[in-house]
Amino acid sequence: MSVLIQTKNLEKVYHRGGEAVHALRGVELEFHKGEFATIVGPSGSGKTTLLHILGCLDRPSGGTVEIDGISLSDISGSGQDRIRREMIGFVFQEFHLIPSLSVADNILLPLLFSRKEPDPGYLDHLMETVGIVHRKDHRPNQLSGGEMQRAAVARALINRPQVLLADEPSGNLDTDNSIRIFKLLDSLKQEGITVIVVTHNMELAQMADRQVHFRDGRLADDPVRC
């Protein structure tokens, strides 16, 4: 499998109250096309920070990140917007669906920003894949947590991204729904999508092809306890 994402000596420093907090310290990582990887580690280990940098939501303080050969350090804010639109899909722990929109409109929302016409066939396919086709016209507040997260996954996939980033996607779900979501994410690799998931749940993490362990902003050589 070819390398899709590569980080070199990645650093992230936050300044809080005049004190420098090192969230990432020289992280070197590679993710391959069609790989399903989980990032695990205790709170404050830097895993979410890494996800945000990979997703162009944040910029590193040092080092480089390349996605499909594009260096994220060299691109402008609008360039980052374009990468988010065209290459990346996001799934959040708290779903972040827009309450005033129907499930279908929520899923289609990214197309508005990428100025693409909706493909009804693909929308139906996605909704069938995630199992919420019967909820198409419902509002998010009429859905269960599992359904909301599956809608969020469908939304992340509507732009046919190369990478899907998920931050604690099972954090607000029960075990059955968590397993269902992870199975769904696992199935995406068959479509060539690279899936990177941050999680605390070690059992779920083991469903992935690879687990990346973080501790104190660094890659840990041995598995860590969350």
Added chain:
Amino acid sequence: MGFLKLSLKNIARNRTRNLITLTSILIAVGVLFSVVSYDRGFSRSLEREMRRTGVHVTVVPTGCPHEAATLLLHGGVVPDRLDRKTVEGIKDHVSDQAEGYYPMLLAQAHDPRRDRLDLVYGMPGDGMADIKPQWQFSAGAFPENEEEIVIGRSVAARDGLRVGDSVAYRTNTGLPADAGHPEVGRPDTVGKDTPGADTPDMVTGYAEQPPRADDADSVRTFRIAGILRTTGTQDDDAVFVPLSVTRAILGDAEGITALGIRLEHPGAATRVIRDIERSFAGVQAVTADDLLETVAGVVQSARVLSFSMVILVAVVSGSGVLNAVLMTVFERTREIGTMRSLGASRLDIFRLTMNEALVLTFIGGAAGIVLANLGAPVIESFVRGFLPYVPEGRNIVFDPLVALGSLIFSMVIGVLAGLYPAWRASGITPIEAIRN
């Protein structure tokens, strides 16, 4: 789904707040539309009315310049009069330029039968059509002889008078020989056709209250030849009689309140005025344009006040829009962050937020225009209540240009009010919003 639909859905989420905001915009734009429409309609009607008087120069005794305007438009009684010598002198002076003269004399006259005090407007019977060409009659027409008169709509309605009925006025003793033909009151001819009367006499009571014997030689009766349509001016409350009658009422065989002059070449009015004022002491002359300017001056302060009010309301409603949209931005910080993480650019967020301000002001503005247009008659009657003079007819007429201008005004409020919230919203970084 487009940006507009998304903005509409966002607006629908805060119905009460946005309804209040809409109302303030509605009021601002409604007031603006009404004020501008009224101002344009008023100016247009006033100019038309002035141009239609058929009198190019009006000579009055020296006094307040407003008096001249009052005289022709408002119908008030001006106490000073021009004497016969002055009038004849003016006539001689401008005889080579004048096409016609229209002496006017205003008085208050008592009708002993109706026990009414009327504002009586004396003018040459054959000159009425020249002086008041804009008149329209609800019944009858201009008088054809010195025994016929025209009455305003309100006078007719108040006393149930119809064409063919008669009114009587008490004249001063010592009636001049040329002042007409006084007649003894003829109560049996008065109020014959009064609507709703079981018998004419029962309604008017004229037959039961004949003029006293000592009044017999000082009361003249006149046949109503025409009843005016409602003009919305003081003409509605006036009675128009032959000049000789007002002379007889006042016991003044010579004086007149004003002399109207129709010129052969209206363009020479300014020169004629200068000439008259230089040659005759104690008189002033004005043109229709002067009258126009005078009346316009009177309403100018009302106009300034109205526009100040519009600006004030616009500022208040603009602040309302700004506040409503800004609150929405604060409430939806995380949603905005989500959209940014889904690929929305800063410009997309700016556009979405600005759309909300513009949609609010557009809907409010359009509703304001529609309501102001529907409420135009109410506004007109309200304005007539406090402006000294209002031209006849409807002054607020739907003008697409004014409507478009008002709508643009509301959109400008939207743009100004939406700028800051849109700028704030577009500045929200995805990471900051997601952590919110």
